[in-house]
Every structure is written in C-alpha cells, then in structure tokens.
Amino acid sequence: MRMAETFDVIVIGSGPGGYFAAIRCAQKGARVAIVEKAEIGGTCLNRGCIPSKTLLASAELLLQVKTAGAFGIDIPSVSVNWAKWQQRKDAIVGAMRKGLTGLIQANKIKIYEGVGYCTTPKTVVVESAKGKTELTASKGIIIATGSQPAEIPALPFDGKTIISSNEALSLTAIPKTMVVVGGGYIGCELACVYAAVGTKVTLVEALEHIINNEDAWVSQLLEREFKKQGIDVLTNQKVVSLISDGTVTKVVLESGRAINAEKVLVAVGRRATCDKRTIENLKLQTKGPVIAVNDKMQTSVAGVYAIGDAVGTTYLAHGAFAEAEVVAENILGGDKKIGDYALVPKVVFTFPEIASVGKNERVCEKEGVEFVVGRGFFRANGRSMAHNETAGEIRVAREKASDKILGITMVGAKVTEFIAGARLLIGTAEKFDDVSFPHPTVSEVLKEAWEDSFGMSVHQTPKKK
Numbered sequence: 001m002r003m004a005e006t007f008d009v010i011v012i013g014s015g016p017g018g019y020f021a022a023i024r025c026a027q028k029g030a031r032v033a034i035v036e037k038a039e040i041g042g043t044c045l046n047r048g049c050i051p052s053k054t055l056l057a058s059a060e061l062l063l064q065v066k067t068a069g070a071f072g073i074d075i076p077s078v079s080v081n082w083a084k085w086q087q088r089k090d091a092i093v094g095a096m097r098k099g100l101t102g103l104i105q106a107n108k109i110k111i112y113e114g115v116g117y118c119t120t121p122k123t124v125v126v127e128s129a130k131g132k133t134e135l136t137a138s139k140g141i142i143i144a145t146g147s148q149p150a151e152i153p154a155l156p157f158d159g160k161t162i163i164s165s166n167e168a169l170s171l172t173a174i175p176k177t178m179v180v181v182g183g184g185y186i187g188c189e190l191a192c193v194y195a196a197v198g199t200k201v202t203l204v205e206a207l208e209h210i211i212n213n214e215d216a217w218v219s220q221l222l223e224r225e226f227k228k229q230g231i232d233v234l235t236n237q238k239v240v241s242l243i244s245d246g247t248v249t250k251v252v253l254e255s256g257r258a259i260n261a262e263k264v265l266v267a268v269g270r271r272a273t274c275d276k277r278t279i280e281n282l283k284l285q286t287k288g289p290v291i292a293v294n295d296k297m298q299t300s301v302a303g304v305y306a307i308g309d310a311v312g313t314t315y316l317a318h319g320a321f322a323e324a325e326v327v328a329e330n331i332l333g334g335d336k337k338i339g340d341y342a343l344v345p346k347v348v349f350t351f352p353e354i355a356s357v358g359k360n361e362r363v364c365e366k367e368g369v370e371f372v373v374g375r376g377f378f379r380a381n382g383r384s385m386a387h388n389e390t391a392g393e394i395r396v397a398r399e400k401a402s403d404k405i406l407g408i409t410m411v412g413a414k415v416t417e418f419i420a421g422a423r424l425l426i427g428t429a430e431k432f433d434d435v436s437f438p439h440p441t442v443s444e445v446l447k448e449a450w451e452d453s454f455g456m457s458v459h460q461t462p463k464k465k
C-alpha cells in the first residue's frame, strides 16, 4: 500500500455527478481528488447521453434528407456510411473527454486511475494495476459511482446477440432486425436510430405504454409517430425467452409470438453501482440497489455523501448535476437541500422529442388538484410548418384556484431545447399577455397552450361553449 495522500474532498466516479461536484468543490477552494476506474466522463459522456445524441443527430439528418423533395431539393440517392457514423461519434466523445480531463486538471483536481472503495469514512483505497494507494479526506467523500444496464433473467447479456445500450451504441454493422426490450427513453431513442438506418425494429414493452412515466397522450402520440418510422410497438407484452436454430434468432413473447432478432437490445432500466467493500466497510445503508441518502445527499455515515445514478433518483445527467451542487455546498460546511425533483426536466430525444417539467396531468389527478389543461399544436405553427416538423403538441396544466402553472409537457421537434425556459413558468401565475415569445418560433406553441388554458388562444378556433 502506497502512503496516504490527504485531500479535503475525495470523489469516487467521474461521471456528471462526480466531475461536477469535484469542480464545484475546487472552485470553492477545496483540494480535491477524483478516483475513476474507467474513462473520465462516466456513462453520460462515454456510453450514454453524448454518443446516443450523436447517432440520433445523424439519424435525424438522414430522415430530413429523405424528405428534401418536399423542400424543393432533389437528392437522387441517399446512402448510409455506418462506419463514419461510428467514427464521428467516437471523435466527438473523444474530444469531449479530452476537454473534460483538461478542465478537471485546470481546476487542480488530482485524478487517480483505479477502483476506489472506502475503508473508513475518511479513507479511500485506490486499486489499480500499479498496486494500492490510500487517500485520506479531511472534509468528506462523495460516492458518484453511477449505474449499469439492468439485466433480465430471461435474456442475460452475452454482448453479441443480447446486448445493452453499451454495445448498441457501437455496433460495427447495421442489423437487419432488432428487438428492443423496454420502452423507456434509452430503448426508444435507440429504436429511432436503428429504424432510421433501415433495421426492422420491434419495441416490446411490458407496461401499457412506452415512456410510461408521461401522460398516456404522450405515449400514444409517440407510438403513432413510431409506426410512421416503421417501428412496431408491442405493449403489454413480456419477452420470455430466446430461441435460435443456429442461423435465425427469435425472441419469444408470453403470447407465444416469435420475432426475428439479429440483435436483442435489453433496455429495461439501470442498476445503481457501488463497490461492495464500501457498503460493508462503512455499513452504508442502502435501499435495494441504491445508496440511501437524505435531502442533503448525506448517506447514513457522517461525512460520506452520494449522488447521481448511485442514489437512483432521476437517472439523468442534469439530475446528477443538481445533486452535485447540493453536495459541493454541504461537504464544505453548507446546509443545502435538494429541491423538488419534479422540477428537474425529463427529456427524451426521440423523433419527435419529449420534454416535461412539473406535475403532469396524471400526478395532478392523483393529488386531487383542480386544474385546467391548455393545448398548443405544432401543426398550426408557422416555423414548424416551414421546417416540415408539425407532429406534436404542448400541454400546460394550470391550477384553477391560483392560476399557477403546475406542469408543462411537450412532444415535438427540438422541445428539449426550450423546456429549461418553460421550467421557469412552473409555480408562477404570471400573465401570459405580458410575456413576449419571438415570432416565428416553435416556442410560440408554449404560449398558445398557456393562453388556451384560459380559453384565450388567439390562433385556435374558439371552443364550443
């Protein structure tokens, strides 16, 4: 064991939670170390947000090019160079990883490569090919060890036919057929990528709807749009097994139906990761697979904090950022609480995109709140028509008694870009006629929906009384 080196803060994991917390702590003057066992940037940068959005960007452009005729642009033939999609994705990820590493170093944060685990609430051991190093933390330790794809017993990953999102982001050839098991955001986004390049995609979801945490209208709208993209969506269906005759592999559903699947992408969620030794040595309290924390991101052990996917709250990078802000304050003596998780926007980068913030209609109904829903439509929006992207709508839920906006849900092109602005409307009873939205922009549909909640949408025909 190499001699102990002392830091104010030690962060285990360099994903969005870990690197953000580390940099914030360093900005506040702390001496910080990051321990990372794989690539800097974590899931998000290397096997999540960025590679998936890069492939989705190629897929979106491909679909747009195919409709170029509608814009008066004749493109005689379009072909996909899949190897270049992969190279472009790897180049973007590589450049971002280099940038992030430089940023961490510029903040004078020391990076330790290896597996980190806690031996006491003040010490972390880093295990690598070079041996073991012990680090001491004078102020505290932040566990930001993220998550891994969840497996299902019927379809254990083999990395070749039964794959997770890790492999699905890096396939060397376009499969002819793919069954995506799980209609959450990861399954839906990757279904869009592969359907765009000609894979026959079947999406199987055990629940009533895909993207089941949103209101039913969102899922139904997406299911309709997926059909147009050639994606078969099977809901209320469970996969029970995989059969193969040596040449053709089929996924068998509970109903007995068998579907051809050159690749089976299992995207049924993520499982929190934390080194067992940390849990045992500290007797850290867990809630199932996740580390238990309070609203200050403190674990059951004083001075040890946990954030991000490891605590299983949002499973979103910007959720991890929000928790990192809290922990960076508290580990250096502050007293900050995490805000309302409903205000962390949920985003899905499918075609069309989905974005929501605040309470959706289902939650309002469950809570017995009296509310009115206003709707605005992209099909009636000039910019959306100009761009040939008219699918989708925005709904605003407004509390009847107070006029306060409770929730906003959007389905449409590029809606993920303006949900952060929409989030500022949540909880306000601002008068819409005082707020100017630039024309012509797709964001005007948000104002239409807001106005419509008062029956005052100028661009919609009056409703029958």
Ligand SMILES: Cc1cc2nc3c(=O)[nH]c(=O)nc-3n(C[C@H](O)[C@H](O)[C@H](O)COP(=O)(O)OP(=O)(O)OC[C@H]3O[C@@H](n4cnc5c(N)ncnc54)[C@H](O)[C@@H]3O)c2cc1C
Residues within 6 Å of the ligand: 012, 013, 014, 015, 016, 017, 018, 035, 036, 037, 038, 039, 040, 041, 042, 043, 044, 045, 047, 048, 049, 050, 052, 053, 114, 115, 116, 117, 144, 145, 146, 147, 165, 186, 273, 274, 275, 307, 308, 309, 310, 314, 315, 316, 317, 318, 319, 320, 349
């Ligand atoms: C395909 C896909 C697409 C996604 N798209 C989006 C998106 O568009 N938007 C969004 O907000 N979120 C998205 N996510 C989710 C997002 O990636 C995660 O929520 C986010 O990465 C969580 O950050 P984290 O810091 O908690 O953990 P991670 O990013 O998982 O990072 C954890 C890090 O800890 C390291 N580690 C683990 N154990 C140890 C140990 N013992 N010692 C040292 N290092 C260790 C790991 O190697 C890893 O680098 C996506 C996820 C996937 C899989």
